[in-house]
Amino acid sequence: MQLLNGTILDATALIDFCWLNEWGWLQQHYSPLYIAQELLDSDQLELPTRQAAHQYLTPVNLSTAEMFTSFLEFGVRAPLLSIADRSTIAIARHQLLICASDDGLVIKTCEAYNITYTRTLRLLTEMVYTEYKTVIEVMAMADKLIQERGKHISAKVLTDWKTSLQKYGN
Numbered sequence: 056m057q058l059l060n061g062t063i064l065d066a067t068a069l070i071d072f073c074w075l076n077e078w079g080w081l082q083q084h085y086s087p088l089y090i091a092q093e094l095l096d097s098d099q100l101e102l103p104t105r106q107a108a109h110q111y112l113t114p115v116n117l118s119t120a121e122m123f124t125s126f127l128e129f130g131v132r133a134p135l136l137s138i139a140d141r142s143t144i145a146i147a148r149h150q151l152l153i154c155a156s157d158d159g160l161v162i163k164t165c166e167a168y169n170i171t172y173t174r175t176l177r178l179l180t181e182m183v184y185t186e187y188k189t190v191i192e193v194m195a196m197a198d199k200l201i202q203e204r205g206k207h208i209s210a211k212v213l214t215d216w217k218t219s220l221q222k223y224g225n
């Protein structure tokens with residue numbers, strides 16, 4: 056098994072954790088935390104999200120020829136990936152980072168290239184597993200993301216997740 060060197064968040068994970076404001080837990084369990092400089096440079100982030108990124112995440116650039124080659128390859132293989140997503144995945148691949156994302160195309164690309172990734176519901180599950188939050192609390196957090204943030208989680212995925220949480224009790 057390869058040793059991982061931290062976690063890089065894409066825009067979906069960044070926005071989720073801004074809504075949840077659970078940076079302390081994430082830092083404790085997934086540090087160091089990174090963000091692609093290309094994501095910070097995009098004008099798609101709202102000011103509070105950009106401020107949280109600067110406060111909790113370390114910006115990383117495409118710093119090697121191998122990273123840049125992967126960045127270009129991802130553009131050919133998955134042309135709908137944004138520049139920021141391609142950068143995030145390339146950095147994760149070459150710095151052996153966990154890629155935190157709920158973007159379907161990012162996840163599909165990570166799977167195709169054997170890049171370790173995690174999703175928000177998995178992180179919420181780990182909050183229960185580490186006894187940081189209760190099942191009821193993480194279910195409320197997921198509901199908050201859906202209702203207030205407007206996050207889409209399919210009904211089947213949500214039901215399966217809630218069922219799997221029952222093994223932890225309340």
